[in-house]
Amino acid sequence: MRYSEKALKVKESSTLAITAKAKAMKAAGENVISFSIGEPDFDTPAHIVEAAKKALESGFTKYTDSSGILKLREAICAKLKKDNGLDYEPSQIVVSNGAKHAIANVCAAVLNPGDEVIIPAPYWLTYPEVVALAGGVPVIIKTDKANSYKATAKQIEAAVTPKTKALFINSPNNPSGSVYSENELRAIADVVIKHDLLIIADEIYEKLIYDPSSPHVSIASFSKDIYDRAVVINGLSKSYAMTGWRMGYTASPKELAKIIGNIQSHQTSNINSITQMASIAAMNGDQGCVENMRKEFAKRRDYMVERISAIKGFDMAPPAGAFYAFIDVSALFGNSKALKVTDAADFAAELISKKGVAIVPCADFGCDDFIRLSYAMAMDEIKEGMDRIETFVKENW
Ligand SMILES: Cc1ncc(COP(=O)(O)O)c(C=O)c1O
Numbered sequence: 011m012r013y014s015e016k017a018l019k020v021k022e023s024s025t026l027a028i029t030a031k032a033k034a035m036k037a038a039g040e041n042v043i044s045f046s047i048g049e050p051d052f053d054t055p056a057h058i059v060e061a062a063k064k065a066l067e068s069g070f071t072k073y074t075d076s077s078g079i080l081k082l083r084e085a086i087c088a089k090l091k092k093d094n095g096l097d098y099e100p101s102q103i104v105v106s107n108g109a110k111h112a113i114a115n116v117c118a119a120v121l122n123p124g125d126e127v128i129i130p131a132p133y134w135l136t137y138p139e140v141v142a143l144a145g146g147v148p149v150i151i152k153t154d155k156a157n158s159y160k161a162t163a164k165q166i167e168a169a170v171t172p173k174t175k176a177l178f179i180n181s182p183n184n185p186s187g188s189v190y191s192e193n194e195l196r197a198i199a200d201v202v203i204k205h206d207l208l209i210i211a212d213e214i215y216e217k218l219i220y221d222p223s224s225p226h227v228s229i230a231s232f233s234k235d236i237y238d239r240a241v242v243i244n245g246l247s248k249s250y251a252m253t254g255w256r257m258g259y260t261a262s263p264k265e266l267a268k269i270i271g272n273i274q275s276h277q278t279s280n281i282n283s284i285t286q287m288a289s290i291a292a293m294n295g296d297q298g299c300v301e302n303m304r305k306e307f308a309k310r311r312d313y314m315v316e317r318i319s320a321i322k323g324f325d326m327a328p329p330a331g332a333f334y335a336f337i338d339v340s341a342l343f344g345n346s347k348a349l350k351v352t353d354a355a356d357f358a359a360e361l362i363s364k365k366g367v368a369i370v371p372c373a374d375f376g377c378d379d380f381i382r383l384s385y386a387m388a389m390d391e392i393k394e395g396m397d398r399i400e401t402f403v404k405e406n407w
Pocket of ligand 1: 048107108109110111134180183184212214245246247253257258
C-alpha cells in the first residue's frame with residue numbers, strides 16, 4: 011500500500027504517547043508520577059454532568075445542526091461578548107470536537123499548498139502537524155527568556171514572506187505559560203493588518219491566569235480590521251475540566267465560518283448532542299467552579315515555582331497562566347556524574363527509568379533544551395514528584 015505522503019509525515023503526539031506510557035506503567039503496578047498530562051484532574055462540575063444526564067433521559071440523542079445547536083452557539087456569542095468584548099452572531103460560530111478539531115478545520119479551510127503559517131516557538135505540538143496536513147508550511151520563530159518566550163511583532167514581521175497566510179498566537183501558552191500583554195498583542199495586530207494575514211488566536215487557557223498584572227485580552231477585540239482577520243479558538247476542556255467531552259469552537263468572519271461549517275459537515279457532522287447540552291449548562295451556569303479550579307491551580311503553580319527555583323541547573327520564567335512549568339535544562343547536558351544526558355529527551359528517559367517520574371521533553375514543542383511539567387495533578391503527587399526530581403538531579407550532577 012502506498013500511503014498518503016502528507017499523512018506519513020504526521021508525527022505521533024509525543025505528549026499522548028508519554029501519558030499512555032506512564033498510565034501503562036501505573037497499571038503494571040509501578041509507582042509512577044506523571045507530570046505529562048495536559049488535563050485538569052478535577053471532576054467535571056456536577057451541574058454540567060446533570061445537564062448531560064437530562065439530555066440523555068429526554069432523548070436528546072439525535073443528529074443536530076452540524077455546526078452546533080443554535081442555543082449553544084448563542085451561549086458562545088454571549089460568552090465572547092461578556093468575557094472578551096467581541097460581537098459575534100451564531101452564524102459565525104462552529105462548534106467542533108475540541109479546540110484541536112477547530113484548529114484543524116481552520117487550516118483545512120484557509121491553506122493552499124505552499125502557504126506559510128508563522129508559529130512562534132514554544133508552540134503546542136499540534137500546530138505544525140495540522141498546518142502540514144492541510145498542505146501548508148510551518149515557519150517557526152524562536153523566542154527567548156528575556157521576552158518570557160513570547161514572539162515580538164518585529165520578529166513576526168521579519169518572518170513574513172509573500173507566501174505567508176496566517177499566524178498562530180497562543181496566550182496563555184502551552185507549554186510556557188506566558189501571557190501576551192495588550193500592548194504586545196496590539197503591535198502584533200498591526201503586523202497582521204499590514205500584511206493582510208489571518209490571525210489564529212488560541213485562547214483555550216484564557217481562564218487560567220495567575221498573575222493579575224497579565225489579564226487575558228483577545229486580539230480580535232482591538233478593531234474591525236483585526237476582527238475581520240481573526241479566528242478565535244476556544245473550548246471547555248481546560249477551564250471546565252471537560253477534556254473528554256470534546257467541545258471546542260471557532261469564532262470567525264461569516265464567510266470563513268461557512269467554509270469551516272461545510273468542511274465539518276462532511277467530516278464529522280455535529281459534536282455529541284449530549285455534550286452540547288452539557289456545554290450550555292457550563293457556559294450559562296454559575297462560573298464559580300471555574301474560579302475555584304483556577305485558585306487551586308494557582309496554589310500548585312506557586313509551589314512548583316518555589317521547588318523548581320531551588321533545583322540547580324533548572325532555569326525558567328515563572329508561568330503567568332495555563333498549568334505548565336517550562337524549564338530550560340540545558341545546563342545539565344553533558345556534565346552528569348553518572349548518566350549520559352545530552353538533551354531533554356535523555357533527561358526525560360533517565361528520569362522515568364531511575365525515579366518513575368514522567369515529564370515531557372519539549373523537542374516537539376520547538377524547544378530542544380526544555381522540559382514541560384504539568385501541574386494539573388493533586389498537590390501530594392506534585393510534592394512527591396518534585397522530591398524525586400530534586401533527588402535525581404542531586405544524585406547525578
Ligand atoms: C494550546 C492548546 N490548544 C488547544 C488544545 C486542544 O484542546 P481540546 O481539543 O481538548 O479542546 C490544547 C490541549 O492540550 C492546547 O494545549
